[in-house]
């Protein structure tokens with residue numbers, strides 16, 4: 001499928017797109033969409049899930065190491081939340097879609113927490129970071145159970161587990177949708193454990 005549309009960078013009508021099925025069993029409706037402008041070199045890719053097309057929340061509980069292999073398809077508009085780790089990954093202006101497994105998501109979070117820990121100044125923040133990092137490491141090795149949630153206003157993101165009946169997929173309410181960020185700042189908060197509220 002090839003059609004040309006307006007390029008967000010150079011404004012000309014030269015943006016090409018292509019659609020490829022990811023070939024995931026039982027999820028033949030998930031595609032990789034690539035956009036490319038041959039004139040200015042702009043390039044971006046995203047996922048398209050034609051099964052839903054409505055705001056959804058996918059929830060998956062990870063109880064052991066085996067469940068870390070579930071696949072995470074995060075479209076550019078998807079927000080990933082892991083409440084037990086106090087972490088939210090929100091879409092940003094240059095937000096990249098990615099496909100990985102749950103372990104891969106945890107590795108990303110660990111990476112960010114470790115970088116953040118080098119920049120904090122106070123002893124208290126440092127301690128918070130260390131505690132957060134310990135917890136993330138335990139999650140990565142399946143030692144502590146946690147919940148991975150993806151919310152997507154366009155229904156393009158998905159969690160795919162060996163046993164798909166364990167993935168809960170629900171439509172978002174109007175109110176939940178309004179609280180969902182679809183662009184703006186990318187926010188990672190692995191070091192802000194539940195204590196950040198009382199700090200004002």
Ligand SMILES: [Zn+2]
Pocket residue numbers: 007008009010011012014037038039040041042
């Ligand atoms: Zn262009």
